[in-house]
Amino acid sequence: xxxxxxxxxxxxxxxxxxxxxxxxxCIRCNTCEETCPxxxxxHDARNYVVDAAKCNACMACIGPCPTGAIDNWRIVAxxxxxxxxxxxxWDVLPPDDAPATAPAVAATAGAVxxxxxxxxxxxxxxxxASAAHPQVNLHSPRAPARAIVAxxxxxTAADAASDTRHIVLDFGATPFPVLEGQSIGIVPPGVDAxxxxxxxxxxxxxxxxxxxxxxxxxxxxxxxxxxxDHGGRAAHGHCSNYLCDLAKGDAVDVIGPFGDTFLMPDxxxxxxxxxxxxxxxAPMRAMTExxxxxxxxxxxxxxxxxxGARSAxxxxxxxxxxxxxxxxxxxxxxxxxxxxxxxxxxxxxxRERAVDLAALLADPRTHVYVCGLAGMEEGVLAALADAxxxxxxxxxxxxDSLRASGRLHFETY
Amino acid sequence: xxxxxxGERIPNNVDLAxxxxxxxxxxxxxxxxxxxxxxxxxxxxxxxxxYLRTAISVEPSGxxxxxxxxxxxYRWGIFLAPRDEARRIHFGExxxxxxxxxxxxxxxxxxxxxxxxxxxTEPASIEQQRHLGLTAPSLYDLRNLFQVNVEEGRxxxxxVYLLHRYFGRDGRExxxxxxxxxxxxxxxxxxxGAFNERTPDWLAFFMFTYFTDRDGKFQLxxxxxxxxxxxxxxxxxxxxxxxxxxxxxxxxxxxxxxxxAEVMRELGSDDPRAVREAxxxxxxxxxxxxxxxYSVTIDLFGADVSSNAATFYSAGLKGRFEEGKRDDDHRLGxxxxxxxxxxxxxxxxxxxxxxxxxxxxxxxxxxxxSVAGIGRWNRxxxxxxxxxxxxxxxxxxxxxxxxxxGVRVSPGGEVVDEQTWRLHERxxxxxxxxxxxxxxxxxxxxxxxxxxxxxxPPPVGVNRQPIDFAYVRFG
Numbered sequence: 001x002x003x004x005x006x007x008x009x010x011x012x013x014x015x016x017x018x019x020x021x022x023x024x025x026c027i028r029c030n031t032c033e034e035t036c037p038x039x040x041x042x043h044d045a046r047n048y049v050v051d052a053a054k055c056n057a058c059m060a061c062i063g064p065c066p067t068g069a070i071d072n073w074r075i076v077a078x079x080x081x082x083x084x085x086x087x088x089x090w091d092v093l094p095p096d097d098a099p100a101t102a103p104a105v106a107a108t109a110g111a112v113x114x115x116x117x118x119x120x121x122x123x124x125x126x127x128x129a130s131a132a133h134p135q136v137n138l139h140s141p142r143a144p145a146r147a148i149v150a151x152x153x154x155x156t157a158a159d160a161a162s163d164t165r166h167i168v169l170d171f172g173a174t175p176f177p178v179l180e181g182q183s184i185g186i187v188p189p190g191v192d193a194x195x196x197x198x199x200x201x202x203x204x205x206x207x208x209x210x211x212x213x214x215x216x217x218x219x220x221x222x223x224x225x226x227x228x229d230h231g232g233r234a235a236h237g238h239c240s241n242y243l244c245d246l247a248k249g250d251a252v253d254v255i256g257p258f259g260d261t262f263l264m265p266d267x268x269x270x271x272x273x274x275x276x277x278x279x280x281x282a283p284m285r286a287m288t289e290x291x292x293x294x295x296x297x298x299x300x301x302x303x304x305x306x307x308g309a310r311s312a313x314x315x316x317x318x319x320x321x322x323x324x325x326x327x328x329x330x331x332x333x334x335x336x337x338x339x340x341x342x343x344x345x346x347x348x349x350x351r352e353r354a355v356d357l358a359a360l361l362a363d364p365r366t367h368v369y370v371c372g373l374a375g376m377e378e379g380v381l382a383a384l385a386d387a388x389x390x391x392x393x394x395x396x397x398x399x400d401s402l403r404a405s406g407r408l409h410f411e412t413y
Numbered sequence: 414x415x416x417x418x419x420g421e422r423i424p425n426n427v428d429l430a431x432x433x434x435x436x437x438x439x440x441x442x443x444x445x446x447x448x449x450x451x452x453x454x455x456x457x458x459x460x461x462x463x464y465l466r467t468a469i470s471v472e473p474s475g476x477x478x479x480x481x482x483x484x485x486x487y488r489w490g491i492f493l494a495p496r497d498e499a500r501r502i503h504f505g506e507x508x509x510x511x512x513x514x515x516x517x518x519x520x521x522x523x524x525x526x527x528x529x530x531x532x533x534t535e536p537a538s539i540e541q542q543r544h545l546g547l548t549a550p551s552l553y554d555l556r557n558l559f560q561v562n563v564e565e566g567r568x569x570x571x572x573v574y575l576l577h578r579y580f581g582r583d584g585r586e587x588x589x590x591x592x593x594x595x596x597x598x599x600x601x602x603x604x605x606g607a608f609n610e611r612t613p614d615w616l617a618f619f620m621f622t623y624f625t626d627r628d629g630k631f632q633l634x635x636x637x638x639x640x641x642x643x644x645x646x647x648x649x650x651x652x653x654x655x656x657x658x659x660x661x662x663x664x665x666x667x668x669x670x671x672x673x674a675e676v677m678r679e680l681g682s683d684d685p686r687a688v689r690e691a692x693x694x695x696x697x698x699x700x701x702x703x704x705x706x707y708s709v710t711i712d713l714f715g716a717d718v719s720s721n722a723a724t725f726y727s728a729g730l731k732g733r734f735e736e737g738k739r740d741d742d743h744r745l746g747x748x749x750x751x752x753x754x755x756x757x758x759x760x761x762x763x764x765x766x767x768x769x770x771x772x773x774x775x776x777x778x779x780x781x782x783s784v785a786g787i788g789r790w791n792r793x794x795x796x797x798x799x800x801x802x803x804x805x806x807x808x809x810x811x812x813x814x815x816x817x818x819g820v821r822v823s824p825g826g827e828v829v830d831e832q833t834w835r836l837h838e839r840x841x842x843x844x845x846x847x848x849x850x851x852x853x854x855x856x857x858x859x860x861x862x863x864x865x866x867x868x869x870p871p872p873v874g875v876n877r878q879p880i881d882f883a884y885v886r887f888g
Binding site: 024025027028029030031034035045046060061063064066067068071091125126136137138140142143258260261 | 470471472473474475476477478495497498499500630652653655656657659660663664781782785786789792872873874875877
């Protein structure tokens, strides 16, 4: 489920995009239920349905569905998603223009990420040509790997509102190979209010492939303590609070690794354009650190980073980032809540750097990575398109080429 | 064949590149497979560029790589669902033991037999369907046929992998024999009856993929519970592809019904002759095709009382559909199950030990699943204002296997004498005239976006492509 805003005649209502299965096209083959990593899909003798409270729009079920029935989305007011019981009784999907509480979807509905409606999705479905081969699914929920916490550090300023942490997990003798861009799943211990095991949460690794501490079997993740939902209301993120409260020496159950497309090129001459917000910086830090350790001089590809946060104090890794030499990485920061200054988002910074960005995008060795909240996708795509067009090139062609050659990747949530 | 780039040529997650013995076995078998494909695979198709889905990994994002491929160049891969190190046998006498990673000596013959029987159906269906490409009602349908064909081919690879990897010399011999039997051959036929029937036209193909591939689904589901872990993991991944085959069947029949209903509405008539003259397939003919494919397919589950089924279950080789979701003791000793048989000219029910009735248990699970889909077909008729409905014949109708074999039973479930059967057979099963009529509608349509007059276009294309996409390119 992803957040967006829809506007009714008299008020702004927070909306969400709900994933639904078309009962007229579905053949009840169970492939989606088998695939779903969040156990969000269930069925009875009549229908297969998606539980809006569990679906995180990870899209894992979309490709395997043999019918196309899986790929349906409706915008509904938050809190008014179609319930599982209602869906089980459907013969047809509700009309596309009638959300559950029937607010009119006004022009700003365009803020809804385009991911589900794009013919092929905004990003590539193949990894970069020179990416290393990833290992995936080595450890399942039934047999997770056990890791020990080697460190848990706050990486936002002590007085910042958000508590974001850099957590290092050591796997000891258990194999857990990861590449930059992959994610791991954390299974919190215990059961939820309904007596069921907690659902695993995924976190991108923020350390390079040879470990946070090079040569040791350890992995770092970046975790923001969730204390409010997308609408700003108080909400207790079970998994993030569990992780943020861990002490050195605690044991953690980990599954994965996951992901076989959002990977960095191994070609040292490849350029990386990295666009992220908040904890979306995790894979960018991993890739940057990988390049830093390789320490290539002449002929090394360029690194260009666009990084957004509410303020400098809330920018994860702010200190280390500003100490990297400009010749190694071209850092562009955007702060949306700096007192006395206008709000600036990553796409604003991208537009300011459109000329340099277009020059990089014209190079077939350039790879683009976007990670952060799903709402950023559209703005980032528009900024990329404008930069390419301003340089006199066709965006659709460039976009197709980026996707087909595994050079444009999105990881949003 | 020593220059195969394992991993690229044969996508796999079984470390083929590091297993020399397996490489040697497959290097012997692969040329024979390609020779068989050229001889018995889809007719006149080798030079076509087909928009196919290739599985290149077991990750959700790896199941569905779409691109144009010439079928002999299709990358038939070997995939097992990810291994669960803690997996244990969860039914039968050895429930609770760790799942076997190698074949236990005492179960070797039975496991080989199970794998060979499953494997034999895969090339058989390709052989049965080999002429259909010449009469495809659209490029969309032609592409779906070829997708089914290459995936049946991959399922053969999956079974051959198990034979080569785990069964030594006999496994290699069995793998070779899978390429030697031929569907419908008098001297060396395929193992199971339904796989020696012809699939002469597209209505038969849709019925076959709806019913007979659904038998495949239930067999694979039962094997995916197996205590022999490599078999369980192999079949679990195969199920993802089997789903596509049932989709082709379910949507194919639904689209045929849609067109028939449209024609009936235009004519304002339900007269079968008028419907036929308008170039659509009348509902009575569709019902007779359904009766035939349904009854032939439920025979595939085997005899209703079977000691083999009991042995396979108790030994932990083959479980029930959704074994893990059932809440009995998973040993079934002392439990009973009700089967149907004919006694004194009437159908009667009898309780038999559940262990011996496991074929019937699986058949009944299949029937429930089939009936649900037929309900969805009837909704197509309902939406189009057609009052008639398709019905599932009684499970005793037209059976050749088990205690109902040879008993004459009407679709409604009445036992009838031979004379009554002869009188009504033409109303119950497709006649030569039905088949000739359906055959007369079969003509190849190759213009993108056009569909033969007896079938409606699908509601959505493949992989979000438009309906008029060039799903097959003629070189």
